[in-house]
Structures are given as C-alpha cells and as structure tokens.
Amino acid sequence: MKKFMNSADDFLKESLQGFGAAHQDIVNCHYDPNFITRATPTKEGKVALISGGGSGHEPMHGGLVGYGMLDAACPGFVFSSPTPDQMLAAAEKVDSGAGVLFIVKNYSGDVMNFQMAAEMMQGPNESVLTNDDVAVEDSSFTTGRRGVAATVVVEKIVGSLAEHGGSLQECKALGDKVNKNSGSMGVAFSSCTVPAAGKPNFDIGDDEMEFGVGIHGEPGRRRDKMKSAQEITNELLEAINEDLKPEANEEILLFVNGMGGTPLTELYLIYDNAKNMLDKKNIKISRSLVGNYCTSLEMQGASITLTKLDEELLKHWDSSVHTAAMRWGV
C-alpha cells in the first residue's frame, strides 16, 4: 500500500484538519465527535440539511457543506458509517428551529445509524434515503439499491429549496422526487485500499472490470473483460435507461462521476461517448456535471448518473451554491 499517511489512526483526523484549514471561509470542522458545519450559522427558520457517511468518498459530503447545499456533514471512519453521537452533535449545532433533514445513502450501516440518531433526537426531523444505483435489483432478497452519486444531485437541489425557504416536509418531498428521477451505475477497473486494512478491498485482473460496482468497491452485476469506452458507456446508459425510462426530448442532467483514480481526461471522454448515445435517442442533455464528486478512495473507475429534470429541478440545480467542491452563481 502506498498512501500519503503518517499513521492509519491519524489518517482521518489529519485529513479533516487540512480540509478545515484550507476552506476556513466556508466550513468549520468539529472534533470528537467529528462533524463539519458551515462557517456561518444556519439562518433562522431555514431547514438544516445534514448528511454523512463513511470517509473515502470525498468531496462527498464535507465538500458539499456551504451556502446552497448542506448545513453539516458527519464523516465516519473510512468506508464506515458515522455514528448517532455525530449526527446529534451536528443537529444541535445547525438546527435553527425549522427542523433537520437527514440525507442518507441506502447502505445498512448508514441507515441504522441515522435511524438511531433520528430516534434519539428531540426536535422535528425527516430523512431522505437515496437509492439511485440501478446495478442492484430492488427486491426483498437484497438490502436494496444503493445510494451513490445521485446523492450529490439530491443535496444540491434540496439545498437550494431549503435556502429559499422550503419547509421540512417540502424539502423531504423534493429529495424523494430527485432520488426517484435519478439513476446511476458505475464500473471499476481497479480496487481500492482502506488505510486501516492495508491491502486492496478486492482482487481484479489487469484485463477485468467490475460492472455495476458500488462506491466501496463492492461487487456489482458481473465481472467482465475490458471493453472500449463507448461499449462500457453504452452498457451503463442502457442499464440506467431501462430503469429510468427517459422519454425522447426529455431534459436530463448528465453527471459523469470519477471514482478517484480516473483522470478528468477520461471522464470527459466518457461524457463525449455518453452524449453520442443520448443524442441518438433524442434525450436532451440540458445540464452537465463532470468530475470527482462521489469517490472510492483511489479506485480507477467512473459512474454515470442521469437525473430527469423538470422546471422545479432545473431552477434549484441552477441556483447559486458555494461549497468547497461545487461553486457557481456566486
């Protein structure tokens, strides 16, 4: 294992300290329990948005704290869910009286810990559970679809509504709507190494890829031989389209997300290939996002997310945002 680290025990703390210092105009990092808030307190009467999850997916979620998006983020250990004490401390800090909306990715650990926090919390709160990963069949025989990159889209759009005075119920409803209108699928070429583990999470051959991979390198639909970028992109989009069923001339957001170890050069190449296919189907790409937003440490790979956009979603996607990882309109 080669990583920039001094010791596995201090890995998260030092990274958070660096993040807090580098973006002190936007965020405040709090320790023991760990959580990140905006540098400025939540406006009175504004619903507070709190997300969180295992670390190793940066910039999600800490990099999405700031004006127009999250009020707080709770980072767990690498690839391990945060704990209720973090959520409760964060909620106490950012709840301005209008309630707290938890945005939770559908992974068992995250779901259970956020659920316990919600049970222990005194004030009004709601949760949005994201499950955009179409690689997993949603049936009673699985934990259900995983929450992956569309979580970023949910946080952006609901963040805007909260900023513009949306109530707790309205924010929850919009979050569910964005999630329902989104589908994602990813592919990995290489594994990733959790610092405390010291060795790769899974084995994968030089000529292989994990198709439908999750954001911790957990298996997807199948192990395939490597293919061309256009073939991979087509297969990802076909899987998403089959689930999301965008109609001809429907407007969508095309979000090409890097998993940490794939250069932007290749992400833009995927974007080009995705555009080829969507153009053929007359699906209108009206907004785009390309970059590393929902990562899996140093894993080589990428995911594609499509979100169907109506006027409401477009408006909240376009509104201004100022976080460490996303900034426009300000």
Add this chain to the structure above:
Amino acid sequence: MSVNFLIHRAKEIQAVIDANASEIEKLDQEIGDGDHIFNVQRGIKLVLELEAVIKDLPMSKALNQIAMKVLSGIGGSSGALFGTLFMTMAKGNDIDNGVDYKKAIEIFADGVEAVKQRGKADVGEKTMMDVLIPVSNCLKKGVEDNKDVKEIFQEAIEVAEKGMFSTKDLLATKGRASFLGERAKGHIDPGARSSQLMIKTVCESVLNS
C-alpha cells in the same frame, strides 16, 4: 453476572478475536468490504478502556456505558447492532439487584430481539443473526426446560457453531454481501464467525467456572 464478569469476558474475547483476526478479515474480504475485524477489535478495545469507569457501577449503568461506547466508537453496522444489543440489555428489569444466569439469558434474548428489529434480518440471511437467534432460542428453551446450567451453555456452543457453518451455503439478503448474489455462496459470513467466537468464549468460561 456482574460487571466484573463482563470485563473478564471482554478480555477473553479480545484474545480469541485477535487469535482469529486474519481468518475473519479474509472472510470479510471475500464477501464484504474488509472492515469487520477492525470494527470488532476497536469495539472490544473501547469496552476494555471503560474498565475503570464501569467497574463499580450498577449493571444497568455499566451496560449503558458499554452501549454508548460501542455505538459511537465502532460505527458502521456493527456499532449500531452491538450498541442496540447492550442498550436493550441495560433496560432489563431489576438488573441492578443481581443477575443470575436465568436473568442474563432473559436480557440477552431481549437484546437479540432488538438487534433483529434494528437490522431487519432473520435467520437464513447470512448474517450474525444466524448465530445469535438460534443461540438465544436455545438458551431460553434450556431455562424453560429446567436443564442444568452447564448443559444449556454446552448446547449453546454447539448451536452457535452450527449456525455459523450454516451461513456458508446461504445466499446473502442483508448487508453488503447481498450485492454478490450467487457469488456469496460458499463463504462463511464474517459476522457470524465473530459472533460465534464470542458466544463460545463466554459459554466456555461459564462451563469452566
């Protein structure tokens, strides 16, 4: 069962888990994400660090401290599930006036039931519940049937082992292994293995006392 008993069992569990760490890690890398052993080891270490704080506390407070420590210190599913187990045990009726083996079995069974609710997992889903639920049922039945205490705990050891091995041929329907589908078959669930080791350690210490 005293607070001192809990602390001593935790120390024995630490030794057993450490001795089997690489096996558990390997099981988890085959069908999980490889962090289970670290979570378990961290949890046990945190509980042992509580020794000075809890050794003179009444049982309910000691169990509650353990629950909060496990919950906040482990994270992930393990933290929530083990936290729920101890939190529920801490709520046991009248446990500050002494806990005999029957009472211990009663609060353990309540705890297992709460864990089942929290994780929404039952027997046959390739999780630690394949060990905990049969063990809980076996212990309760042993008390109902007025079996000898040593016989009850001997049976529990066997039931735990059987439950652990039963996960090998199961499809996983909960947790990360569920994403593997058929690929999870043929592998023992790491959570079932670590729970079985813990159950075995506690039961053996009762048998040897």
